[in-house]
Each structure stands twice: as C-alpha cells, then as structure tokens.
Amino acid sequence: MPRPTTTRLLAAATTAVGVAALLVATPTPSTATPADATPAAAPATAAAPGDYCLGQCAEILPPGQNGNATLVEILAHQTLGTLPRHSADQLGRYADLVYGYAGLREDQIDRFFHDASFGVPAGQVERSYSPRADVRIVRDRATGVPHVTGTTRGGTMYGAGYAGAEDRLFTMDLLRHVGRGTLTPFAGGAPGNRALEQSVWRTSPYTEADLTAQVEALRAKGPRGQQLYTDVQEYIAGINAYIGVCMSRRNCPGEYVLTGHLDAITNAGGPEPFQLTDLIAIAGVVGGLFGGGGGTEMQSALVRIAARARYGPAEGDRVWAGFRNENDPETVLTLHDGQSFRYGDADPDAPSVVLPDAGTATVEPIFTDPTGSARTTAGTGRGSELAAALSGLTIDPAHRGMSNAAVVSAAHSATGHPIAVFGPQTGYFSPQLLMVQELQGPGISARGAAFAGLNLYVLLGRGQDYAWSATSSVHDITDTYAVPLCTADGSTPTLASNRYRYRGQCLAMEELSRVNRWTPTVADGTPPGSYKLVSWRTRLGLVGWRAMVDGQPHAFTQLRSTYRHEADSAIGFQMFNDPAQMGSAAAFRTSAQNVEYAFNWFYVNSTESGYYNSGLNPLRADGTNPNLPMRADPAYEWQGFDPTTNTARYAPAAAHPQSTDQDYYVSWNNKQAKDFGAADGNFSFGAVHRADLLDRPLKAAIAAGRTFDRASLTELVQRAGLTDLRGAEVLDELIRVLESQPVGDPALAAEIGRLRAWRADGALRVETAKGSRVYRHAEAIRTFDAWWPLLVRAMFRAPLGAELYQALVDTLQVNESPSGHQRGDTSTLPTSASTAQTHKGSAFQYGWWGYVDKDLRAVLGEPVAGGPGRTHCGGGSLTGCRQLLLDTLATAAATPATVTYPGDDSCPAGDQWCADAIVQAPLGGITHATIAWQNRPTYQQVVSFPTQR
Structure with a gap:
C-alpha cells in the first residue's frame, strides 16, 4: 500500500511559517482532557455491575483502539515511525496467535487476547472524564477502550457518541460519505473511491427525503422505536460535542487537513456536524456489505440459458441444477440435527419464471458523463492510497459474507459451561471499521464491538451473563423482477426506455442521481474530474439489468426487503444490549427476530447455547420461483406487498432456522439448514466449503468423547484459519x-x-x-x-x-x-x-x-x-x-x-x-x-x- 510521501505531508503541514509549531503544542486526542469535560479529581473505577464472566471473557481487535491522529502525529509517524498511543497495541497479540495456537492452554489466552471484563480497576485507569454531567468515560491503560457509564440513558448515548468520535471521527466521516454516494468529493476521485461509491449507489441509493423518512419512521415502531429515535439524537449530540472540542483545541484528525477540509493555519473548515440521517446512510453501507443476500437471480438465469444452449433444455437444466448446489446433500450445515427449514425452493418452470433472450442481457450502468480522471483508472498520492484501502469494501451481491463461529454446548465442555470462539471478519483497516466499547446505563449493559458511526449500541459482544456474535448468512432477501418497458406516447419502446409497465400503467422510473466533482488537494494527486451517479427506481426495486424477453425490452429490477428500512434492525441490537431481554436462549431468539438483515446469530450463557437466523424474509406468492427472475405481475409480487412503503408479509419467526443446545455449532458463511435458502446466484454451498475446516474436527472430537475448554476451541478455530x-x-x-x-x-x-x-x-x-x-x-x-x-x-x-x-x-x-x-x-x-x-x-x-x-x-x-x-x-x-x-x-x-x-x-x-x-x-x-x-x-x-x- 503506497504511503503519502513525506514531502507531500510536510507541505500540507507547513504551508505557512509556524503552523507545525502551533500544532505540536496541541494535546493529542488520546491524552488530552476534553475542553468541555470534567476531569476526575482522582483515578476512578468504571462501574462493573453484574459481571458474571469472572475473567472468562476475552477479545481482540487489531490494530488498536485509537483511530484518530493529529496532523503532527501523522507527520511524526511518516518521518520517525512513531505511532499514536493505543493505535497499534492489539496488533501484536493478534498476530502472534499464529505462532502460539498449538497446544494453547487456558493460562496462555491473555497472551493473545485482552480481558473483556466490565469496568476498569482503579490502578488501570488511564483517563477519567465527563463530557456531560450525566456520563463518565473511563479509559483503561491496557487498550484505551472507553468504558461509558451514564446516570441517565441519554448520558450513556451521548457518551457513546463522544467516545466514538474521539476514536473514529474521520472513519465515521468516510462512511457517511460512502453511504450518501459522495465519497469522491470528500476524499478524492481515485479509482477505488469511485468504485466504492458506485457499488454502494447500485444497492442503496437514497435521496435526502428517503433518509429523513427512515429516521421519522422509527417513531412509529412502538416504545422501542421511539427509544431508538431518542437514543440516536443523544448519540449525534455526543459526536457533535466532540467535533466542537477538537475544533476549539485544534486537534481534529489530521486527515481533514490532508484532504483539504481544514485549514491548518486559520482553522477554517473542519468536520461538518453529524445529522440523524447520517446514521441511516452508514447503516445502508454496513447492511449492504454484511447483511444482504440474494439479488443474483440474473446470473443464475444466464447459466441456465448457456447450459440449455450447450446440452439442450432437459439435460441443460439438469447441469444447471447440479452446478447451483441449492440443496447439495454433501454440503456442511450449521444445523446438523436433522431439522429442515424450507425456504426458497421452487419449480424451475414455475409460471413466474422469466428468462432473458440469449445474448441480450446487459448490466445497468451506474454513472454517466465522466470527465477528467473519471475516464481513467490512474491515480497517485494520498487519494490512491485511500482508494486502495476502501476498494476492499466494494459490494458484490454474489460475494457477501465473512466471519466465523464455533460454539460448543455445555454437554461437551470441560467446564460444564458452553464455550464460544466467534467474531465478524470485516477486513483489515487502519483504523479498523469496528471499535470496542463498554456501555452502562439504564436499560443497557454491554461490552464489545460496533461499527464507527453506529456505536450507540454494542453490535457484537457480551452482556452481564451472556455473549453473542454473528456471521453473514447470505440467504435470499432480494428478488429480481422482469419489468416490461413502455413509452408515454405508446410508441415502440427500446432497452433505453425509462418508463415501465406496472399494474396496468406506464410509469416513469424515478431517477436517483447526483453529480460528483472533485479537485486535487495537497494530499491527493488525482486530476480533477466529475461524473453523474445514476440509479433508476421502480415500484419493484432498482434497475440492475436490461434485456429482451421474447423480443420485447425489459428492465430487470432488484427488490430488497430491507431497502428503505436500513435503521429498523437497530431495535434488535438495542435488545441485545438490554440485560432484561437476553437472559435465556429463548429471549435471545426474540431479540434476534428484530434484526431484519440476513445474519446467523450465536449465543451463549452459563448453561445454554443457541442459534437464530435473522432476516426480513418475504412470503412469496404461489407460482413463484425466487431463484430466477420473476414476471412483474401482481400475481407474483410478495404477499401483501405495498410499493409505497416497500413492506410485505414476512415469514414468521418459527420458519427461521433456529436451535438451542445443539452439540456444537459452526458457521463460516455456509448453508444454515437442510432445505433452507434459495441458491439464486450463490452457487458456493457444495461438497467442499471452508466451514468443513471447523465442522470436521469438531464432529470427530465430540464423537470420540472429547470435551473442550476455551483454549482448545481457540486452537481448533485458529488451525482452521491457517x-x-x-x-x-x-x-x-x-x-x-x-x-x-x-x-x-x-x-x-x-x-x-x-x-x-x-x-x-x-x-x-x-x-x-x-x-x-x-x-x-x-x-x-x-x-x-x-x-x-x-x-x-x-x-x-x-x-x-x-x-x-x-x-x-x-x-x-x-x-x-x-x-x-x-x-x-x-x-x-x-x-x-x-x-x-x-x-x-x-x-x-x-x-x-x-x-x-x-x-x-x-x-x-x-x-x-x-x-x-x-x-x-x-x-x-x-x-x-x-x-x-x-x-x-x-x-x-x-x-x-x-x-x-x-x-x-x-x-x-x-x-x-x-x-x-x-x-x-x-x-x-x-x-x-x-x-x-x-x-x-x-x-x-x-x-x-x-x-x-
């Protein structure tokens, strides 16, 4: 990964005489006492109510907790190799497990993981401060993790926002611009930046009105929805309070200077205040990356067409079905106890099925009118570096899914208590997209990881006497519809027509677009350029492809059940953080039912282990096949579908794969259960899957009567990972x-x-x-x-x-x-x-x-x-x-x-x-x-x- 040159960085810092000296005098975010905070008179101890882990909870998140660096810290790093405090102190432990996993013992776990207990012992307090009277943040010496304790719930949320901005402000800013399709004006027009904002715009394009409507819709979701709305307001207030502090102390992240958003001399510019809608935009990015599924029916259709052309209709269909791996009898399953959960299987010749004419299908372009560097893939300088990092986030609907989990039930644990080794794989970035925190307050008691900009709750972690985690399930919550094109005057339509026939009317597609322009900055060598991001929205989703069907032009739209509902899943996360909602495996399942994104959830307490597959699974009409494009006919729409709200009837909780106390659970984005999940364009659930690397040794060990403790399960998972x-x-x-x-x-x-x-x-x-x-x-x-x-x-x-x-x-x-x-x-x-x-x-x-x-x-x-x-x-x-x-x-x-x-x-x-x-x-x-x-x-x-x- 290229680094910005020292000369370029120094130029950014020394535009005028004395600016470097001015910044050197400014305390860094990791050690400064906030200007609006009350410093502790003496080292304080973060409250540790109800911690039933008794030292048996550990975690790791490389490279380090501190993800903000001042311009001076960046310059010192580039010239001297120094690192801001707590920016890299978890990387070594994480890396060293490669060399120490074999024969790992319980007393060696702390060599490779950090203690995840609640609270901070008095002797381990590094900083203690109150950005508002009803909240105190304590950071520990070992990692710098914020332990946020509010005397009111609002104080806890405010503290989460404040601490999150202290640790990840620039990353938050990147993600909100990615979610709004405005990354290039913010960070430069390098190829990776363009690719990322285009991929997000393809799956989650929104107008400001769309984002606002999703915020307002929270209030209609009952008491928890109203609580979420209030929580978000307090959280945003905490972020903006920190922005005010870093601007007044002139120690905002140095990347704002390097990208031209802050003048190091005059202090003009700086981070824009956050809004409630920014969280919706970030949620759209995260949900699209890790919680989507389906939408690749056209790819499957093209394989079927090619197979028929090669072998004829009957044999071609057999070959197509064999390669699809929809219900391969040899594939690894998370639920291996014989349960069957039927979802998505259908007649390949169902009346809903539409196949495009051979050779006519084209992917809908997502941008037009490129100028300047938008025509090229070249780029240099800081913008190229950022682009290279962000390019790893590109959303590919067919290739979602990371993370793994291995859970052993109490019956096969050496201690008589369930064991879990699990976590999300969200890529490797500096700073990480995730951050660790502890939140304590009325109705909330949790520690763990959350995405920058969404850390008002712990998303994956532990509560007082339970822990939970997730893997992407990649099951089908997105369907493709073949929509006939038409014209307003009744003339013959073409594939370029932007009107479509729906429920007997010829309607205009809604154009969702924005013009993005960028100019070079002192840290970005990308030449100036621009283009127009464009997505076309119909009542049946976003246009993804165009093709002829029986000689007539059609748009092929992608309808995602969670589109325009990006924030709704936060209610489930709110419940995960509430100890009153998570006291048993059954209560955990109730909480997980409120997460609408497609995830596999795993849970342990001292006696139970559990699993639940979440997702807003639409109920399909009789005669439909969601594995292939479907005819845009009211008879084949989702049951109860309302295009004005993108809502429908959904599968009941009992229809979702779920289990309590199975002998063991493994997940590495494999198939969940027998008969579950349409294969559409995800052909990966075959005879060999990476989850076999977890499943085979666990199955063999348990069959041989072996029991596991935390160390031996960690060893097994790590060996699979090598x-x-x-x-x-x-x-x-x-x-x-x-x-x-x-x-x-x-x-x-x-x-x-x-x-x-x-x-x-x-x-x-x-x-x-x-x-x-x-x-x-x-x-x-x-x-x-x-x-x-x-x-x-x-x-x-x-x-x-x-x-x-x-x-x-x-x-x-x-x-x-x-x-x-x-x-x-x-x-x-x-x-x-x-x-x-x-x-x-x-x-x-x-x-x-x-x-x-x-x-x-x-x-x-x-x-x-x-x-x-x-x-x-x-x-x-x-x-x-x-x-x-x-x-x-x-x-x-x-x-x-x-x-x-x-x-x-x-x-x-x-x-x-x-x-x-x-x-x-x-x-x-x-x-x-x-x-x-x-x-x-x-x-x-x-x-x-x-x-x-």
Missing part, C-alpha cells in the same frame, strides 16, 4: 488420480511427493519459525497456488464450452486464494468485486473446490451425491484426466514464483509469505506492520460464563 481449504479437502483426490498409474517423470514424481508431504502436515500455510517469512513446504504451496487455476480451466472449460464456462465463472469465481493473485479465469460482469484484492485475510469462501472434488471422485469411480450428474475431467476417463492433471502440474511447477506472486506496493515479486500477508489498509495517515496470513475474524471473542444472574 489451513488451505483446497489442500485439505481436494488435494487427496488430485494425488489419487495422478498416482492411479506410476509417474514416470522423476521431476513430477518429486513434485507430487512434496504436495503429499504438505497435505500430511495439514495443508497449513505457516512459517518455518516465527519471523522467518518462509513457509513450511514453500515449494509445494507455490506449485499448488499456480496449479489450481490451471487445473480448473483444463478440467472444465472444453467440456462445458466457452460460453457456459464463462457464465459459471461470472457466478462463482474459480479461486479465492490468500494472496488474491492466482485468480484464473475472471468474471466479465462489471458488478463483480475484484477477486484480486490482496492482503485481505479472508479466503476460500468462493471457489470451484466442490466442483473439482465431485468431478475427481466421479473419475475415480467413487460414489458422488448431487452435482451436475456428468463427469468433465478428461471426458470422464481416468487416463485422460490423469494426463490433463500431469500436464497442468508440469506447467505449474515450472512457473516462477515471481509470476505466481507478482508483487504489489507492499511486496516484491516472488515473496510468497508477503503476498499472503495481511496489511492493515490505511484509511488515514497511520500505517502498521504487515502480519502473517490468517483466515480469522477481525474482532474475535473467546468466552464462557461460569455463573449467571
């Missing part, structure tokens, strides 16, 4: 095919031997020793990384034909390696997120591992349940498949490391360890050390409760 899924689950079959006859070539035989040794060692991607920056089995890993995309293409492209193969690649990427470089064939769709994002940690969620596994087992003559029902590798011949694999293996073995790992701004070409390694992508002026790869939650809890209320 394992190459392809090596662990597919390499055995590859070797069996290769060795079905003696390998005569000594070089290839040696290569196979190296691969076998790596597999026998667990297919781990770990160093020979801490700090060596060289993998064990480095040559085997290099060969395998180069081999995977080659073998997938060789096995499938010719048998499937170029068009069907590409349609499948457009739906499910070939590879998701740790480095991001070995992509293989890539998507041709402009809506797809880059599969080449590097240094992101999260890996192996999406890829062709299940397809390869089933095909090789079929070639070997082994039983295969589900799948396409035909064998592809070598035309189904073991001899032919073996030769194909030998040829591609030879090519891979001869591929230089400099080609497999081509290098980037963080790593030289050929550096295997560095190519995989995690970089905390800088959202501001502070950067951090590169750490070893691990496929792990960004914020992770290790918890067990020995007792309860």
Whole structure:
C-alpha cells in the first residue's frame, strides 16, 4: 500500500511559517482532557455491575483502539515511525496467535487476547472524564477502550457518541460519505473511491427525503422505536460535542487537513456536524456489505440459458441444477440435527419464471458523463492510497459474507459451561471499521464491538451473563423482477426506455442521481474530474439489468426487503444490549427476530447455547420461483406487498432456522439448514466449503468423547484459519488420480511427493519459525497456488464450452486464494468485486473446490451425491484426466514464483509469505506492520460464563 510521501505531508503541514509549531503544542486526542469535560479529581473505577464472566471473557481487535491522529502525529509517524498511543497495541497479540495456537492452554489466552471484563480497576485507569454531567468515560491503560457509564440513558448515548468520535471521527466521516454516494468529493476521485461509491449507489441509493423518512419512521415502531429515535439524537449530540472540542483545541484528525477540509493555519473548515440521517446512510453501507443476500437471480438465469444452449433444455437444466448446489446433500450445515427449514425452493418452470433472450442481457450502468480522471483508472498520492484501502469494501451481491463461529454446548465442555470462539471478519483497516466499547446505563449493559458511526449500541459482544456474535448468512432477501418497458406516447419502446409497465400503467422510473466533482488537494494527486451517479427506481426495486424477453425490452429490477428500512434492525441490537431481554436462549431468539438483515446469530450463557437466523424474509406468492427472475405481475409480487412503503408479509419467526443446545455449532458463511435458502446466484454451498475446516474436527472430537475448554476451541478455530481449504479437502483426490498409474517423470514424481508431504502436515500455510517469512513446504504451496487455476480451466472449460464456462465463472469465481493473485479465469460482469484484492485475510469462501472434488471422485469411480450428474475431467476417463492433471502440474511447477506472486506496493515479486500477508489498509495517515496470513475474524471473542444472574 503506497504511503503519502513525506514531502507531500510536510507541505500540507507547513504551508505557512509556524503552523507545525502551533500544532505540536496541541494535546493529542488520546491524552488530552476534553475542553468541555470534567476531569476526575482522582483515578476512578468504571462501574462493573453484574459481571458474571469472572475473567472468562476475552477479545481482540487489531490494530488498536485509537483511530484518530493529529496532523503532527501523522507527520511524526511518516518521518520517525512513531505511532499514536493505543493505535497499534492489539496488533501484536493478534498476530502472534499464529505462532502460539498449538497446544494453547487456558493460562496462555491473555497472551493473545485482552480481558473483556466490565469496568476498569482503579490502578488501570488511564483517563477519567465527563463530557456531560450525566456520563463518565473511563479509559483503561491496557487498550484505551472507553468504558461509558451514564446516570441517565441519554448520558450513556451521548457518551457513546463522544467516545466514538474521539476514536473514529474521520472513519465515521468516510462512511457517511460512502453511504450518501459522495465519497469522491470528500476524499478524492481515485479509482477505488469511485468504485466504492458506485457499488454502494447500485444497492442503496437514497435521496435526502428517503433518509429523513427512515429516521421519522422509527417513531412509529412502538416504545422501542421511539427509544431508538431518542437514543440516536443523544448519540449525534455526543459526536457533535466532540467535533466542537477538537475544533476549539485544534486537534481534529489530521486527515481533514490532508484532504483539504481544514485549514491548518486559520482553522477554517473542519468536520461538518453529524445529522440523524447520517446514521441511516452508514447503516445502508454496513447492511449492504454484511447483511444482504440474494439479488443474483440474473446470473443464475444466464447459466441456465448457456447450459440449455450447450446440452439442450432437459439435460441443460439438469447441469444447471447440479452446478447451483441449492440443496447439495454433501454440503456442511450449521444445523446438523436433522431439522429442515424450507425456504426458497421452487419449480424451475414455475409460471413466474422469466428468462432473458440469449445474448441480450446487459448490466445497468451506474454513472454517466465522466470527465477528467473519471475516464481513467490512474491515480497517485494520498487519494490512491485511500482508494486502495476502501476498494476492499466494494459490494458484490454474489460475494457477501465473512466471519466465523464455533460454539460448543455445555454437554461437551470441560467446564460444564458452553464455550464460544466467534467474531465478524470485516477486513483489515487502519483504523479498523469496528471499535470496542463498554456501555452502562439504564436499560443497557454491554461490552464489545460496533461499527464507527453506529456505536450507540454494542453490535457484537457480551452482556452481564451472556455473549453473542454473528456471521453473514447470505440467504435470499432480494428478488429480481422482469419489468416490461413502455413509452408515454405508446410508441415502440427500446432497452433505453425509462418508463415501465406496472399494474396496468406506464410509469416513469424515478431517477436517483447526483453529480460528483472533485479537485486535487495537497494530499491527493488525482486530476480533477466529475461524473453523474445514476440509479433508476421502480415500484419493484432498482434497475440492475436490461434485456429482451421474447423480443420485447425489459428492465430487470432488484427488490430488497430491507431497502428503505436500513435503521429498523437497530431495535434488535438495542435488545441485545438490554440485560432484561437476553437472559435465556429463548429471549435471545426474540431479540434476534428484530434484526431484519440476513445474519446467523450465536449465543451463549452459563448453561445454554443457541442459534437464530435473522432476516426480513418475504412470503412469496404461489407460482413463484425466487431463484430466477420473476414476471412483474401482481400475481407474483410478495404477499401483501405495498410499493409505497416497500413492506410485505414476512415469514414468521418459527420458519427461521433456529436451535438451542445443539452439540456444537459452526458457521463460516455456509448453508444454515437442510432445505433452507434459495441458491439464486450463490452457487458456493457444495461438497467442499471452508466451514468443513471447523465442522470436521469438531464432529470427530465430540464423537470420540472429547470435551473442550476455551483454549482448545481457540486452537481448533485458529488451525482452521491457517489451513488451505483446497489442500485439505481436494488435494487427496488430485494425488489419487495422478498416482492411479506410476509417474514416470522423476521431476513430477518429486513434485507430487512434496504436495503429499504438505497435505500430511495439514495443508497449513505457516512459517518455518516465527519471523522467518518462509513457509513450511514453500515449494509445494507455490506449485499448488499456480496449479489450481490451471487445473480448473483444463478440467472444465472444453467440456462445458466457452460460453457456459464463462457464465459459471461470472457466478462463482474459480479461486479465492490468500494472496488474491492466482485468480484464473475472471468474471466479465462489471458488478463483480475484484477477486484480486490482496492482503485481505479472508479466503476460500468462493471457489470451484466442490466442483473439482465431485468431478475427481466421479473419475475415480467413487460414489458422488448431487452435482451436475456428468463427469468433465478428461471426458470422464481416468487416463485422460490423469494426463490433463500431469500436464497442468508440469506447467505449474515450472512457473516462477515471481509470476505466481507478482508483487504489489507492499511486496516484491516472488515473496510468497508477503503476498499472503495481511496489511492493515490505511484509511488515514497511520500505517502498521504487515502480519502473517490468517483466515480469522477481525474482532474475535473467546468466552464462557461460569455463573449467571
């Protein structure tokens, strides 16, 4: 990741003589006493009511709590390498678990995690202050985490806003501009910034009236809705109070100077006050990134069309269904106790189904009228750095989902109390998108993580005697409708027409647009430019595609159940923070039912473990198939659908996958339960899934009578996070095919031997020793990384034909390696997120591992349940498949490391360890050390409760 040059930064700070000296005299946010705060007369102890964890709750969130840095701190970091206090003090512990997980003991957990107890002992208080009379914030010495205690609920909310702004003000500002589609005017027009605001605008475009309406709608949601509205007001007041303080003390985040929003000499400009609508905008970003699902029915339709063209209608449909993996009998399930929750399965020839005419479908463009640098993908300076960091947030509806969870019930715990190791994977940024906090006040008692700008509640964490977390469920809450186009004068419409036929009327689409212009700043080398963001809204959602249907032009719209309801899920989070609402697994499920985004929720207290799948699941009409585009006919709309409010009838709570005290739970964005969830364009729930890395060892251990404590469960989860899924689950079959006859070539035989040794060692991607920056089995890993995309293409492209193969690649990427470089064939769709994002940690969620596994087992003559029902590798011949694999293996073995790992701004070409390694992508002026790869939650809890209320 390129850093802004020291010369450029110094120029920003020294535009006039004396400005640097002026800023040096200003205390930093991490140590200054707020101007409007009452300092403690003596070290205080944060209140710790009802903490039943008794030291058994731990957490980690790299790189550190403090995400604000003054301009002077940024300059010192760039020139001297210094870091603001608490900006990096969790990174080392997080990184070191890679080297210390094996044989981990309970008494070693605090080497790799921080204590997550309530309160701060008097001797550990670093700062204690009251930004308002009814709230006190205490920060601990170890991490700088704010412990906010309000004598009134309003005080607690005000304190949350104040502390959140102290730690993440510039990040909050970035996210609210992303949510409003105004990132480029705020942060510069570099390519990544443009890509991000375009992807958000594609899924969550809003007018100011839309945002205001969502705020006002909270009041109509009963007492909790009114409480939420009041909480948000107090929270916003706390943020704005801190803005006033940092402006008066001239120590606002230095990025405001670097991006041209604050004059370091005159103090003119600065952060704009926050509004209630800003929270709706941020919620739209977070919900779209982590809580959406579905909306990729068109991609599935294009695979079906290509399969029919290749094989004919009947056989083509069988092949299409096999690749979809909708209910693959071999896939890993979170609920493995035999429960079935039917949702989304339907007749592929249901009367609602609409398929576009072959070759006519195009993705709806999201911007027009580009000028200047908007025409190019070039960029330099600070804007490019920010863009590179933010590009990892691009929303791809087909590829949502991160995070993992492993929960062991009391019956299989060594202590007799449930154990949980879980957390969200939200990417690696500096500062993190998440922050940690403790909130205590009337009706609220919780500690944990929350997104910057949404931290009025703890979103994932622990309460007095319980803990909870989530993974993205990616199940289908977005449907696609084929809407006929029309014209106002009755003339023949074209695909460019922006009027559509709905319930017998020819209506005008609503244009949601804004013109974004940017100019260079002292820290952004991107040339000036502009473009117009455009989204077209209909009564049945946002236009995502256009295509002909039986020769007639249609728009294909995407209708998301949570669109225009971004804040509604906050009521569920409010309940998670309320100890009165979370005293049992049943009460937890009641709370989770109020979260409308698509998430898997996990819960533990001292005796129970539980699971609930949340989501605003619309009830579909009879005769519909939500896995494919549906006809825009009232008969196929959601039951009770009201287009003016985007509301409908929804599936009852009992229809959602849920469970209490299953022997264990795992989730890594896999399928939730038997028969649940339309596959639409998510084809990833096949025979091999990364959740197998958690499920297989847990299942085997429990079957053998083994019990777990916090340390041993952490070890299991961490080992899964260091394992190459392809090596662990597919390499055995590859070797069996290769060795079905003696390998005569000594070089290839040696290569196979190296691969076998790596597999026998667990297919781990770990160093020979801490700090060596060289993998064990480095040559085997290099060969395998180069081999995977080659073998997938060789096995499938010719048998499937170029068009069907590409349609499948457009739906499910070939590879998701740790480095991001070995992509293989890539998507041709402009809506797809880059599969080449590097240094992101999260890996192996999406890829062709299940397809390869089933095909090789079929070639070997082994039983295969589900799948396409035909064998592809070598035309189904073991001899032919073996030769194909030998040829591609030879090519891979001869591929230089400099080609497999081509290098980037963080790593030289050929550096295997560095190519995989995690970089905390800088959202501001502070950067951090590169750490070893691990496929792990960004914020992770290790918890067990020995007792309860």
